[in-house]
Amino acid sequence: MSKLMKIHPIQAKAIPENKSKPFYPEPFASVVKGRTKRKLGDYFGLENFGVNFTTMSPNSTSALKHHHSKQDEFVYIISGTPTLIYGDEEIKMSSGDCVGFKANSGIGHQLINESSQDVVYIEIGDRSRNDKVEYPDDDLAFSQMSDGSWSLTHKDGSSY
Template sequence: MTQPPIAAKSIPAPLGKTIYPKPYAALLQGRLKRKLGKYFGLTHFGVNLTHLLPGAISALAHSHSQQEEFILVLEGSPTLVLGQEEFVLQPGDCYGFQAGTGLAHQLVNRSEASVTYLEIGDRIEGDEVEYPNDDLKATQLPNGEWALTRKDGSTLGDL
């Protein structure tokens, strides 16, 4: 049986949900990520409809070793932090993040209005995520889940 189309905004998503541990998790309290691809059972790539309230961030500044990402701004004016540079984006602006460059990126909503963007990424196995501004590293496990450690590989314990 086929599934009928659905309004993207009707797919449930808890505000502020993240895999980051404390204290990093608190930084994402204003982010709402609807996992559209997961809802439809897609396994080769992910598609997220993400909303950032004023002052919210998309993620900690990070770079992927294997996985690539693409964003398309639908509403609002987020700031793209790309390494040491910053760019204010407008609806219709897009950017692609190549894997393996080491160039950290994140979106920050410094405006007084909400931001909505589409985020697409592949799911190539064996990905590692570096966070240059934080003592955190993420490693993708064979089952697709993520293991978080300190940069030296030690457990996070109490941060």
């Protein structure tokens, strides 16, 4: 019989914001300047998938347009009206909308906040090993190493 861990629910906004620098190098880091994340999954010690409570201020972006080779992603909009960029499409979203991105689709995606209000959403992604992230519009590539760390390079494999 396993021991029960004591669980205490907490308001998502009470979990501290992630204060680390964006993992993108400049000039890409400035693209996500108005985005803040609260790493809910990490707070609870989750290992198989990540959950982020994310806020984008007006004129900010969730990430560079990207797609994963191994990791599925899911987004649920809590408030605001972001624009989903999916391939060449622009799709307006609003509170209550959700969308999923299957791994290895080859179709880049990102959210942009073109409104005058904050956008708040939950993002969920699995933590499949050996993932590669491609950025179709930028000279950037991420590859996950066997120890779980990430290698950031130009598309030709040279280091930043």
